[in-house]
Amino acid sequence: MEEKSALDPQIVGFACSFCTFKASEMAGSLRMKYPDGVRIVQVPCSSRVDPAFVIKSIFDGADAVFVAGCHPGDCHFIKGNYFTRRKMAALKEMLDAFSMKEKLRLFWVSAAEARRFVQKVTAMYDGIKEAAHADAGKRN
Amino acid sequence: MKTGIFICHCGHNIKHTVDVRKVRDYFSAFPNVVVSSDYPFVCSEPGQEMIRESIEKEGLQRVIIASCTPSLHDELFKDVLRKSHLNPFLLRRVGIREHCSWVGDDVARNTEKAIRLIRAGLYSAAHYVPLEEKMVEVTKSALIVGGGVSGLSAALFLSNMGMHVYLVEKGPVLGGHVRTLKDIWPIRKDGAAVVGEMEAELREREHVEIFTSTTVTNFEGAFGNYRATLHTPEGDREVTAGGCIVAIGFSPFDATAKPELAYGKDGRVMTTVDFEQRADSLSLPAKPRVAILHCIGSRDEQVGRPYCSRVCCVNALRTAEAVRQRYEGSYVECFYMDVRAHPRGGEEFFEETQEKGALFTRGNVAEIVPGPKGLLVRGEDTLLGELFEREFDLAVLSVGMSPPADSAAVASLMKITLDKDRFFLEAHVKLRPYDTAVKGIFIAGTCSGPKDMEEAINHGRASGVKLYGFLSAGFAVVDPFVAVVDVKRCSGCRMCERACVAKAIKFDEAARVVRVEEAACMGCGLCNSTCPSSSIGLRGYIDSALDDEIAALVEAV
Numbered sequence: 001m002e003e004k005s006a007l008d009p010q011i012v013g014f015a016c017s018f019c020t021f022k023a024s025e026m027a028g029s030l031r032m033k034y035p036d037g038v039r040i041v042q043v044p045c046s047s048r049v050d051p052a053f054v055i056k057s058i059f060d061g062a063d064a065v066f067v068a069g070c071h072p073g074d075c076h077f078i079k080g081n082y083f084t085r086r087k088m089a090a091l092k093e094m095l096d097a098f099s100m101k102e103k104l105r106l107f108w109v110s111a112a113e114a115r116r117f118v119q120k121v122t123a124m125y126d127g128i129k130e131a132a133h134a135d136a137g138k139r140n
Numbered sequence: 141m142k143t144g145i146f147i148c149h150c151g152h153n154i155k156h157t158v159d160v161r162k163v164r165d166y167f168s169a170f171p172n173v174v175v176s177s178d179y180p181f182v183c184s185e186p187g188q189e190m191i192r193e194s195i196e197k198e199g200l201q202r203v204i205i206a207s208c209t210p211s212l213h214d215e216l217f218k219d220v221l222r223k224s225h226l227n228p229f230l231l232r233r234v235g236i237r238e239h240c241s242w243v244g245d246d247v248a249r250n251t252e253k254a255i256r257l258i259r260a261g262l263y264s265a266a267h268y269v270p271l272e273e274k275m276v277e278v279t280k281s282a283l284i285v286g287g288g289v290s291g292l293s294a295a296l297f298l299s300n301m302g303m304h305v306y307l308v309e310k311g312p313v314l315g316g317h318v319r320t321l322k323d324i325w326p327i328r329k330d331g332a333a334v335v336g337e338m339e340a341e342l343r344e345r346e347h348v349e350i351f352t353s354t355t356v357t358n359f360e361g362a363f364g365n366y367r368a369t370l371h372t373p374e375g376d377r378e379v380t381a382g383g384c385i386v387a388i389g390f391s392p393f394d395a396t397a398k399p400e401l402a403y404g405k406d407g408r409v410m411t412t413v414d415f416e417q418r419a420d421s422l423s424l425p426a427k428p429r430v431a432i433l434h435c436i437g438s439r440d441e442q443v444g445r446p447y448c449s450r451v452c453c454v455n456a457l458r459t460a461e462a463v464r465q466r467y468e469g470s471y472v473e474c475f476y477m478d479v480r481a482h483p484r485g486g487e488e489f490f491e492e493t494q495e496k497g498a499l500f501t502r503g504n505v506a507e508i509v510p511g512p513k514g515l516l517v518r519g520e521d522t523l524l525g526e527l528f529e530r531e532f533d534l535a536v537l538s539v540g541m542s543p544p545a546d547s548a549a550v551a552s553l554m555k556i557t558l559d560k561d562r563f564f565l566e567a568h569v570k571l572r573p574y575d576t577a578v579k580g581i582f583i584a585g586t587c588s589g590p591k592d593m594e595e596a597i598n599h600g601r602a603s604g605v606k607l608y609g610f611l612s613a614g615f616a617v618v619d620p621f622v623a624v625v626d627v628k629r630c631s632g633c634r635m636c637e638r639a640c641v642a643k644a645i646k647f648d649e650a651a652r653v654v655r656v657e658e659a660a661c662m663g664c665g666l667c668n669s670t671c672p673s674s675s676i677g678l679r680g681y682i683d684s685a686l687d688d689e690i691a692a693l694v695e696a697v
Contacts, residue, residue: 010693010694012690012693012694018555019555022211022555022557022577024238024239025209025211025235025238025239025577026557026565027238027243028209028235028237028238028239028242028243029238029242030560031242031243032243033243033244033245034243034244035244036240036243036244036246036249036250036252036253039253039256039257039260039693040239041260041686041689041690041693042210043665043681043686044621044663044664044665044678044681045664045665045666047664047665047666047669048664048665048666048668048669048678048681049669050668050669050683051669052683053669053686053687053690056687056690056691057690057693057694060690060691060694060695061694061695062690062693062694074552076555076664077641077642077662077664077666078360078641078642079641080641080664080666083639083666083670087669110552110555111555111556111557111577112551112552112555112556112557112558114557
């Protein structure tokens with residue numbers, strides 16, 4: 001069951017309302033395509049993302065999680081994303097101890113960067129899928 | 141909890157790639173979903189009526205609308221709830237168009253994704269509580285960036301209505317490109333006179349402050365109270381404005397990007413912009429031969445300008461007319477793809493110019509090279525299907541409009557989105573052509589795509605009207621998404637107080653707990669994710685709602 005899921009990755013993404021979520025709306029309006037396994041949770045600011053949400057997503061079955069916000073210095077709430085950056089770095093250390101470092105990504109996408117949003121999530125999806133395939137190949 | 145789910149087809153936009161009936165049936169099996177229906181356009185009058193009826197008849201406690209992205213039509217749907225005496229914050233919007241049907245092609249997979257997204261909304265809405273909207277005061281002033289015709293017309297309208305206006309122009313004088321035009325078609329006036337009139341009127345008004353040679357270096361705040369730093373020659377100046385209109389215009393296409401036309405290398409090749417300025421000082425022989433090339437930097441994929449610039453055909457016609465009038469016995473030949481003289485009277489102007497003796501040859505010019513006496517213009521006549529080579533004394537390139545050189549910088553400052561051609565993108569091409577995604581920030585004129593002068597003036601004025609509509613109320617309703625403390629759980633560790641950027645959290649020494657100053661709270665939720673005992677929550681985005689949303693997204697369908 002797990003193997004099947006990783007070959008068809010499910011990604012939960014947390015997107016801040018002012019930048020990344022806007023970019024995702026724009027990506028939709030421009031009819032850009034990205035994998036349907038990518039699903040977004042809207043949060044007011046990336047700093048709203050409690051590390052517990054990331055862990056919960058992984059425990060519930062997400063193959064990977066991304067947290068995305070405004071570029072450093074561009075935060076609508078002045079410096080929320082700096083807190084996010086530190087929090088996620090610490091969380092990554094912790095996930096590393098469980099060999100799950102690859103399950104968390106943090107990136108910045110401004111409201112104007114629909115293309116960058118699509119590139120980021122597609123690359124993330126493809127990376128996970130590839131790793132799962134390689135893994136499945138090794139086991140067979 | 142009685143929940144109603146309304147799934148929009150959005151015409152074909154959603155229905156095409158999401159099996160809406162399957163989604164509807166999936167949700168009607170849920171125990172607390174009393175209404176699950178799909179409708180071609182939920183935002184239409186009958187669609188709204190349907191929701192209202194369901195709320196009243198079934199006594200719905202939560203309303204889930206799965207349609208376009210939440211930021212579109214949000215107020216409209218909130219109003220539907222208000223009219224049915226249901227708190228508007230018990231509404232949940234799920235974006236199954238921008239986030240599902242438009243970004244994937246596979247119907248089965250999209251349907252599954254739509255189900256998950258709606259289910260996430262359903263689970264999280266169960267945690268919603270009725271909220272009261274908050275009012276903030278709005279500064280009755282507007283910042284207008286760009287002093288071209290659209291900026292000027294917006295400034296005129298807003299100052300007429302009594303708003304304080306800060307008009308910022310990067311260049312040393314107001315008037316933009318229009319100032320440089322001579323003999324504007326069809327009014328037959330000089331551009332300088334037109335913008336001069338507008339400027340004079342503005343200069344008389346006390347509540348209009350004009351800043352020339354000034355740029356905006358910093359921009360922050362929210363609707364009603366934006367704060368901008370203006371870098372003026374006299375030093376930096378801070379202003380507060382309720383809203384902002386961005387009208388930074390365009391840059392003429394740089395014809396050196398087409399080296400085969402020898403622009404910049406041969407002085408006898410010039411653009412319509414150059415011709416405008418240098419027409420009086422040209423030294424041409426008697427009975428000169430002049431070639432006019434249409435669509436330079438327009439409808440040209442190779443230079444990354446696939447769009448039509450809309451103004452250059454009339455510009456080319458004006459140039460042809462000017463040459464014919466100035467030089468008796470001159471030979472004028474225009475090379476065109478299609479003549480798109482679209483403004484009113486444009487077609488007649490095209491006919492007139494032909495009658496005045498300008499020749500029109502359909503075909504793209506491949507190259508311009510120096511000839512024995514003049515310039516050799518080579519290309520293919522696409523009507524006759526043969527190659528031509530003719531000698532001219534002057535070649536005028538009718539250049540199109542490119543996005544403003546600083547569009548990216550201004551876009552990132554004001555959080556405006558750029559379209560694929562790097563012009564500013566409106567919130568909705570048809571329904572909200574003046575708005576941006578950010579409330580209180582409007583775009584005007586050619587910075588949102590090629591426009592002629594009349595359209596630019598209209599666009600500027602319309603943005604002014606829209607902004608006035610927002611500012612005139614004097615207050616704005618803001619989302620009541622502020623932090624709230626559960627004092628029973630708060631241990632008084634003060635972690636949130638240290639984290640809070642807005643300094644909205646204060647420690648209550650007597651009770652040993654923190655308190656939130658709602659007026660100062662920005663609603664980012666940083667305190668929420670910092671609290672070790674989950675005792676501070678952000679209204680509208682509380683932990684339990686987000687937890688359930690996550691679960692719904694990954695749970696099997």
